[in-house]
Amino acid sequence: MHDKKIRLGILISGRGSNMQALVQACKDQDFPAKVSCVLTNNSCAAGLRFAENEKIPTIVVADKPLDICRIHAILVKYRVDLVCLAGFMRILKADFLEKWKNRVINIHPSLLPAFKGLNAQEQALKAGVNMTGCTVHYVTPEIDSGSTILQYSVPVFPDDDLHTLSERILFVEHKCYVEAIKLIAKVKLCN
Incomplete structure (x- = not known):
């Protein structure tokens, strides 16, 4: 089973820095995953150029409305085992999540369940907490739950x-996402 790797489908909407961290990790021969495709709802996403330069298949899907059926078909075509949301700024509908149950993950810039939804870093600052961070979690129809x-x-x-808090969180996001993929792959490859 050493040569077996789980196949990742990464969804981005912008610069894709977490996607880049995953792509870099996958270059290590011992890393238990490989990137099969990168999808975006934004044809101007900066992360697209990075993925294209890495020779990863990239696909732009219709945004308004979000073409969930096409996303599903592409993920199946590329034999994706695990869908990684990396700054994908759209909500995936319940029927899609049911088809991909326990196979869609996201990274959120807070220690969930604290500060769900948008602007988590700003929420943390306003709350006056002395600790925050990031969470990799399975995606369900209820946001960040x-x-x-x-x-x-x-x-x-x-x-x-x-800015300073967001940068500090982003730095650990890149490490956390990579470690989370290792944990998931270990379970999937042992079953």
């Missing part, structure tokens, strides 16, 4: 602003 796979924490300093 699926089972936690892995969390990394970061301190919130008194002089933090939105």
Whole structure:
């Protein structure tokens, strides 16, 4: 089973820095995953150029409305085992999530269940917490409510602003997502 790797389908909407971290991790021969395709709802997403330069199949899907049927068909075509949301700024509908149950994960910039939804870093600053971080979790129809796979924490300093806190969280997101994929792959490849 050493040569077996799980196949990732990564969905992005922007720069795709978490996608880039996953692609870099997959270059390690011992990493238990490989990227099969990158999909986006934004033809101008900066992450597309990175994926194309890495020779990863990239596909732009219709955004308004989001073409969920096409996303499903593409993921099946590329034999994706695990869907990784990496800054994908659209909500996936319940019927899609049912088809891909326990095979869609996301990374969120807070220690869930705290600060769900948009602007989690800003929520943390407004709440005055001294610790926040990121969470990799399974995606369910209820936003940011699926089972936690892995969390990394970061301190919130008194002089933090939105930029400094966001950058500190993003730095650990890249590590956390990679480690979460390793955990999931270990379970999947042992079954």
